[in-house]
Amino acid sequence: MEGPIGIFDSGVGGLTVAREVFKILPAEAVVYFGDVGRSPYGGRSKEIIAQFTAQDVAFLTEHRVKFVICACNTASAVALHEVAGRHCVPMVGVIEPGARAAAARTRAGRVGVIGTTATINSDAYARTIRGIDPAVKVFSVACPLFVPLAEEGYIEREATRLIARDYLKTMRDVGIDTLILGCTHYPLLRSVIAEAMGDGVALIDSGEETARAARDALVAGGLLRGGEAPGEHTFYVSDVPEKFTQVAARFLGTMIDRVTRVDISRY
Amino acid sequence: MEGPIGIFDSGVGGLTVAREVFKILPAEAVVYFGDVGRSPYGGRSKEIIAQFTAQDVAFLTEHRVKFVICACNTASAVALHEVAGRHCVPMVGVIEPGARAAAARTRAGRVGVIGTTATINSDAYARTIRGIDPAVKVFSVACPLFVPLAEEGYIEREATRLIARDYLKTMRDVGIDTLILGCTHYPLLRSVIAEAMGDGVALIDSGEETARAARDALVAGGLLRGGEAPGEHTFYVSDVPEKFTQVAARFLGTMIDRVTRVDISRY
Secondary structure (H helix, E strand, C coil): CCCCEEEEECCCCCHHHHHHHHHHCCCCCEEEEECCCCCCCCCCCHHHHHHHHHHHHHHHHHCCCCEEEECCHHHHHHCHHHHHCCCCCCEECCHHHHHHHHHHHCCCCEEEEEECHHHHHHCHHHHHHHHHCCCCEEEEEECCCHHHHHHCCCCCCHHHHHHHHHHHHHHHHCCCCEEEECCCCHHHHHHHHHHHHCCCCEEEEHHHHHHHHHHHHHHHCCCCCCCCCCCCEEEEECCCHHHHHHHHHHHHCCCCCCEEECCHHHC | CCCCEEEEECCCCCHHHHHHHHHHCCCCCEEEEECCCCCCCCCCCHHHHHHHHHHHHHHHHHCCCCEEEECCHHHHHHCHHHHHCCCCCCEECCHHHHHHHHHHHCCCCEEEEEECHHHHHHCHHHHHHHHHCCCCEEEEEECCCHHHHHHCCCCCCHHHHHHHHHHHHHHHHCCCCEEEEECCCHHHHHHHHHHHHCCCCEEEEHHHHHHHHHHHHHHHCCCCCCCCCCCCEEEEECCCHHHHHHHHHHHHCCCCCCEEECCHHHC
16 A cells, blocks of 8 residues: 555654664655654643644644554553544554563563653553453553653763662562563663663563554555555654754664654644 | 733743742732643754744733743743744843842852753853853853753752762863852752852852842832732643642642643644
8 A cells, every 4th residue: 555654753762663664664655753842741641642642643644644653652551542543544552562562471470661650650551461461460660760861861871770770679679570661762771771670571662562563453454565665754843853853863873864844733 | 000920931940930929029910821731941942942932922911911021941041032022011031130140149250050951052141141241251051851850859869969960060170159040940959959069159040030130120110019919820831730730839838729721832
């Protein structure tokens, strides 16, 4: 099918999902929207996250996307289900792929989830994992400082290690063997999180899992694009594109040239 | 004069200014708008901060305010001057009052300014201080992690001390004797900042200075409200009011009951 895949996120974090999609679905055209003008979503209310998510999806559907990937954990956890019900385009969020991977991975039946305050308060990961395997125990902790630390590049620093040890202390105490990185920024802090958790804990990157789930859904739905020609990638943001372009180079490992600003409040 | 004073901020930080206004101008009615649905402003572009500031002011002028206080350092630094030029209501931002206080206070003629990335990049404090006293040397450092640390209540913690020492190292090295807290959140970290700077450095709270400047401007402009009756205080926010009400109790030291949500994107 000819339409592009739409990917949206509250900002730049979703580019980790986009990178994976570019890799495993090279023939697909992709329209990416990053709501950098209103990020981060993770500390906001359910109501406003729902409003922002509806606008993000409305923007993408205007681009005649055949499939929508919600790369934002907060939007996926809080609002996607409701918004998806109002559209006929198929959509996938990051919660279910991450939850499935964790449920399949845990040996001890004890899974940890870390994410933004809104994601954790929604209980979406725990609910989804219980739906897959009611025997799995889920422990959740919000880590609100991880997003600003990752965005500021405050990674291999003693302060970040102290904050990670502080946030993850209860996770260590309850003896999980699998930890879901339930926010697209967290893979940037993977080494610090791994160090704080110690050996023997598998880290699940929901973004990576989601790209694979999207491919499976496209195959199952007969929506794959044929041919050998590489798909076109276009990027839209809700603030001026300069900063996004810089950060995108770090996230994607390549420069992008076409980034357009849109007024998302009009959707 | 009968109209209320309008105060706006990117979120809750401006309540430190509002508290001061309530204290020194008890007869004045005040309309407060906190753009919590789009906060923080400090990492965004000049363009989008200007758009948000224009909407915040448009909302207040619809409430027939006689005077506007921009309690947000970022908006004051980047956009207020331009927005003020399009309205006939007098306005004051936090930059000039803070700059005046610092220029008056320094003995060594060496002033430091800390703030968000947008505030520091604008060079607004340095430019204003040089305008007041060209002999004063100004040193500026952006401290982007201070806002999330303050909002998370991550105050008396070793990680916060390490980050403060890191951010303020060059400030210590250059030998300033006066430091402007150029963000309304920073007074919450006052003890940590004071510790990192060591003795002999005066900390200037721009918010406090601004409340006094507003009173002076109202007196000079014949805009003071007469009578003994306490003024009414009303609060508007751009996200659901619950979280704001909680945080407001901490900032104001008293519960507020009337908080209304508005859709600021329509202004």
